[in-house]
Structures are given as C-alpha cells and as structure tokens.
Amino acid sequence: MSRMKMEQTFESLGNEGKKAFIAYIMAGDGGLENLKHQMLSLEAAGASVIELGIPFSDPVADGPVIQAAGQRALAEGVTLRGILEELARIKDDISIPVVLMTYANPVLRLGADTFAEMSDEAGVSGVIMPDVPLEESGEFEVPLRRYDITMIRFITLSSSEERIKEVMEGAEGFIYAVTVRGTTGARAGFDASLYDHLESISKMTDVPVCAGFGIGSREQAEAVGSHCDGVIVGSRIVELMHENNIEEIEALIPENADIAINASN
Ligand SMILES: O=P(O)(O)OC[C@@H](O)[C@@H](O)c1c[nH]c2ccccc12
Helix, strand or coil: CHHHHHHHHHHHHHHCCCCEEEEEEECCCCCHHHHHHHHHHHHHHCCCEEEEECCCCCCCCCCHHHHHHHHHHHHCCCCHHHHHHHHHHHHHHCCCCEEEECCHHHHHHHCHHHHHHHHHHCCCCEEECCCCCHHHCHHHHHHHHHCCCEECEEECCCCCHHHHHHHHCCCCCCEEEECCCCCCCCCCCCCCHHHHHHHHHHHCCCCCEEEECCCCCHHHHHHHHCCCCEEEECHHHHHHHHCCCHHHHHHHCCHHHCHHHHHHC
16 A cells, blocks of 8 residues: 555646655654644645655765754654654554655664564655665565565666666656755756756656755746656755744645645545
8 A cells, every 4th residue: 555655646646747746854853743743734735745854863965954953853862663653643644655764774773674564554655765775775675565665766967877777677656866966955056967867767767757956946846847757855844844934835835746735625
C-alpha cells in the first residue's frame, strides 16, 4: 500500500497535468508533539508529498538552514524510533504520501530490519538516504522492499549518462534530480543548462523526475517544475515552518500542485 500511495499521487497529478510539490521539513523541529499539525498544514497548503527529515549530528549534505533545524530537533531529544512511533500514531490523519530523508547512521543504529518494519507501521511510502550510494543500498533496500517501501534514487548534474541509466534501472517512486552542486539551501538562480538536463532525464524514464536544491520561491518552483514532474523545497519551508508562517508556505506552492486539496473536495 505504501509505494502504491505514492504512485497514485503521481498518476493523479499526471492525469490532471499538474506537478508534484514535495515539501521537506525536519521531524522534531518545533517538538515532536507538533509534527502532526505541521504535516496537516503542509497538506492543506497544497503539498503533494512530505519529505520528512530525520535529525542527525553529522548531516554532510545539509546546508546551514537544515543543519540548524536538525540541531533544534536533536536538542528536543528526538530520535528515529520516536519519530516512527509518532508517525504510526498519526498516519491515519495524513492523506499525502510521506518519504523519510535519513542518513545511514540512525538507520544502522535501529537496525535495517526494524527500520523497515517500523516504517511500514508508520505508513511511510519511501526512503531517501543521501549518504548511501546505489552500490551499497542493498542492505537497506532489501528489507524495505519486503514492505513495499521505495528507496528514492538521486541523479546529480555530474552523473554520467551511464550512471544515469544505472540509477534509472529499477528506480521507483520518483527520481530526485539535484539541481545544483554543493549542499542544500536557497540559490539566486540556476544554470541555463539545468532545464535541458531535466528534460533529457525525464525523457529517459517513466519514473517521475522531481528536482530539488535551491528552490526558494514560487517563481522558481514553477520554472523548474515546468521541465520535470515536480519540485522539492526544503530550506525555505524549514525557515517558514520555524517562524510558523504557514501563509507564506501556501504562497510558495504553485496552484497547479494542489492535488491534495482537489482530491478531497
Ligand atoms: O533545502 P533545499 O535547497 O530546498 O533542497 C531540498 C533539500 O533540503 C532536501 O531534499 C534535503 C534535506 N536534506 C538533504 C540531504 C541531501 C539531499 C537532499 C536533502
């Protein structure tokens, strides 16, 4: 059911000619007791998928905004186990798919099998592990597959064509296309070649391609989204969520991504 939920989301979006808006937040930033409210706010604002970050002490790929959110969450004493238990409690209230973004270490501490089992109980559709290369993903992917949970794969601007083909073979859920070099966080603009890159990788696969890193405004979300199947916005949403500014989050999400709202009308 978990993977299907995400496939259905992308299918409905595709049928309606809409793009996915994947909203990233750091679990436990603002206290785990607020997670449900935060997730419901994102859903109501029109997010199609929630990417839920797991705080970790050494987040090598995170930019300053997300690192700070992770520090706040760790200071709240939030753990992967605690997050999964909370998700299991609130999952029936959330209708959009949830994808976990976690480094390998917290998963290894919990045990890959326990992680898969608890993720299933938490209703999780997919998992993103930015520090686990494709070649080493088996120990996580095999147990997750048992519960029909997808490992989301990355393509970067420096991936060779051969690498891109490897990533696409067996990819599920969506492909995370990284739009810039370096860590997460807002950017002034994108390379002119980005749009061609996104279009050419989208043509190579039936799996939806979603682009993330450095998207911090509605204009950018629309511009990037028009060359692929959806966008991922992290740092800007983390900042706004920290300020409790749901209105601005809503303003960030293009109208054409409001599938969750439409579906429930
Ligand atoms: O923050 P940005 O620039 O909007 O990019 C999304 C990103 O934050 C989110 O997907 C993410 C958070 N941590 C990561 C680590 C690696 C790759 C991606 C991520």
